Amino acid sequence: MIKITFITADGAEHVTEGRAGLSLMEVARMADVPGILAECGGACSCSTCHVHVDPGWVAQLPEKDEMEADLLDFASDVDEATSRLSCQITVTVDMDGLRVSIPAEQG
Amino acid sequence: MSHIAVIGAGQAGSALAAKLRTLGFDGRITLIGAEPVPPYQRPPLSKKYMAGEMALERLYLRPTRFYDDQDITLVTDTRVAAIDADSMTLRMEDGSTLSTDQIALTTGADPICLPPALGGDQPGIYTMRSLADADAMAPEFVPGRRVLIVGGGYIGLEAAAVAASKGLTVTLVEMAPRILARVAAAETADWIRAMHKGHGVDIREGCALNGLARSGDGPFTATLSDGSTLEADFVICGIGVRPATALAETAGLALDNGIAVDEFGRTSHDRIFAAGDCASFPWKGQRIRLESVPNAIDQAEATAATMLGQGAPYVARPWFWSDQYDVKLQIAGLNTGYDRVIVRPGDKPGSQSHWYFRGGTLLAVDAMNDPRAYMTGKRLIEAGQSPLPEAVADATTPLKSLPLAASIAA
Numbered sequence: 159m160i161k162i163t164f165i166t167a168d169g170a171e172h173v174t175e176g177r178a179g180l181s182l183m184e185v186a187r188m189a190d191v192p193g194i195l196a197e198c199g200g201a202c203s204c205s206t207c208h209v210h211v212d213p214g215w216v217a218q219l220p221e222k223d224e225m226e227a228d229l230l231d232f233a234s235d236v237d238e239a240t241s242r243l244s245c246q247i248t249v250t251v252d253m254d255g256l257r258v259s260i261p262a263e264q265g
Numbered sequence: 266m267s268h269i270a271v272i273g274a275g276q277a278g279s280a281l282a283a284k285l286r287t288l289g290f291d292g293r294i295t296l297i298g299a300e301p302v303p304p305y306q307r308p309p310l311s312k313k314y315m316a317g318e319m320a321l322e323r324l325y326l327r328p329t330r331f332y333d334d335q336d337i338t339l340v341t342d343t344r345v346a347a348i349d350a351d352s353m354t355l356r357m358e359d360g361s362t363l364s365t366d367q368i369a370l371t372t373g374a375d376p377i378c379l380p381p382a383l384g385g386d387q388p389g390i391y392t393m394r395s396l397a398d399a400d401a402m403a404p405e406f407v408p409g410r411r412v413l414i415v416g417g418g419y420i421g422l423e424a425a426a427v428a429a430s431k432g433l434t435v436t437l438v439e440m441a442p443r444i445l446a447r448v449a450a451a452e453t454a455d456w457i458r459a460m461h462k463g464h465g466v467d468i469r470e471g472c473a474l475n476g477l478a479r480s481g482d483g484p485f486t487a488t489l490s491d492g493s494t495l496e497a498d499f500v501i502c503g504i505g506v507r508p509a510t511a512l513a514e515t516a517g518l519a520l521d522n523g524i525a526v527d528e529f530g531r532t533s534h535d536r537i538f539a540a541g542d543c544a545s546f547p548w549k550g551q552r553i554r555l556e557s558v559p560n561a562i563d564q565a566e567a568t569a570a571t572m573l574g575q576g577a578p579y580v581a582r583p584w585f586w587s588d589q590y591d592v593k594l595q596i597a598g599l600n601t602g603y604d605r606v607i608v609r610p611g612d613k614p615g616s617q618s619h620w621y622f623r624g625g626t627l628l629a630v631d632a633m634n635d636p637r638a639y640m641t642g643k644r645l646i647e648a649g650q651s652p653l654p655e656a657v658a659d660a661t662t663p664l665k666s667l668p669l670a671a672s673i674a675a
């Protein structure tokens with residue numbers, strides 16, 4: 159099992175079961191975690207699935223590509239080091255234990 | 266207990282029902298949909314799902330248990346046939362009835378089919394609106410087969426991209442003088458056309474389909490307005506949609522290019538509301554209807570608030586995207602009424618953006634593989650600001666420091 163924890167802006171922890179091949183955004187959606195809007199459904203076109211990755215995990219995730227970096231530049235509450243678009247991270251087995259927090263506002 | 270019926274379990278309907286709960290409505294919610302499946306996203310139908318790169322479960326907008334958790338009664342595979350507005354009673358196609366206190370119509374749009382007179386009623390001709398449509402045509406996508414796509418709008422072009430990528434032989438006919446005539450400038454059409462030609466798609470513009478004939482299981486023979494004929498193994502029809510207003514008509518609602526609503530999502534009946542593809546609404550002094558996911562969600566959520574007496578006017582902030590091959594086209598704003606298009610080369614090879622102006626006012630941006638241009642344009646348009654066109658045209662002026670025109674009323 160790939161345990162992924164989403165921490166919402168109110169501090170609540172949502173422990174979910176990830177599945178390899180899904181995006182992090184999809185894992186959140188299937189577990190009904192609030193705060194990830196993903197209006198474009200994962201097409202890397204809207205930046206409303208922005209998350210902050212736990213600093214200890216940043217280096218273990220595949221790097222963001224240019225498209226993601228460019229969109230992130232325009233998201234709210236961005237942190238250069240930890241911000242990612244959750245639709246662009248494909249879950250793999252070695253992400254067991256991953257923790258990400260969801261900012262209060264998307265868009 | 267008060268009861269809200271949401272009719273049409275698509276993008277707008279599911280957003281509206283969910284928002285009612287978020288806003289604290291604790292009455293009964295029934296979400297009724299004609300399709301046999303829970304609410305799902307349509308955009309991938311002509312993109313990743315059609316390409317076979319996305320499993321069905323990834324299409325669903327919410328997990329099935331969401332509706333139970335939120336105490337939303339989801340009724341699928343059920344079409345509402347009529348509304349008696351005086352008694353607020355819905356009559357289903359199977360004759361059963363349901364009474365309610367308020368109604369939200371989120372019935373979407375219906376694809377326009379090829380008329381039977383052109384041979385449009387034969388098997389092997391598909392429209393592209395629903396999951397059922399996508400699943401029905403999936404077995405046709407076999408390398409080497411020939412597909413004729415009728416209609417050069419975004420959906421037709423996306424289907425062409427998937428088919429060409431899968432090794433099919435693709436011909437696309439567009440009756441208008443050029444593709445994307447209704448939605449984009451010639452500059453964007455030129456760019457997209459060149460991309461498709463590069464992938465071997467035969468695009469014929471200013472060319473109408475005059476008839477489709479088929480003998481038995483053999484290929485179709487299409488007769489085109491330029492006098493030529495061509496053979497195809499199957500046909501995809503992407504010639505647009507009509508707002509789904511039949512149900513609204515049974516309730517006697519005012520229609521105007523869709524169900525006419527005001528900026529609060531109110532129809533001409535005080536207990537009936539509408540949002541999404543089926544609804545036309547006031548926008549900058551005109552009445553428009555948008556066919557896009559962001560509009561479906563945002564208008565539905567604004568309308569939910571209205572229904573609970575918490576409404577604020579809905580101000581559309583249009584944006585859209587289209588994926589074709591490895592190109593991401595992102596569109597901010599609405600270009601209606603533009604008189605000038607500025608072409609701006611992007612930072613990377615193959616990236617470019619087109620900026621639509623009316624006078625000095627920025628209306629819209631089409632960005633091809635250029636998310637920075639898209640986001641910059643989107644932020645400016647939403648803030649009611651316009652960059653100087655000359656600065657936009659000069660690729661050496663960074664997007665972040667585009668000089669702005671003195672504020673001009675949009």
Ligand SMILES: Cc1cc2nc3c(=O)[nH]c(=O)nc-3n(C[C@H](O)[C@H](O)[C@H](O)COP(=O)(O)OP(=O)(O)OC[C@H]3O[C@@H](n4cnc5c(N)ncnc54)[C@H](O)[C@@H]3O)c2cc1C
Nearest residue numbers: 273275276277299307308344345372373541542556557558
């Ligand atoms: C192939 C395709 C690709 C697209 N790509 C994009 C894209 O890239 N980006 C973008 O922003 N938008 C895209 N769109 C448009 C977007 O999907 C629509 O704008 C959006 O789905 C509109 O939501 P809606 O809820 O208004 O309508 P729909 O999602 O169509 O939902 C309406 C639902 O109501 C049901 N219904 C209708 N009448 C009744 C009745 N009488 N009783 C019960 N149920 C009824 C219908 O069966 C349907 O399920 C695409 C659309 C298609 C078809």
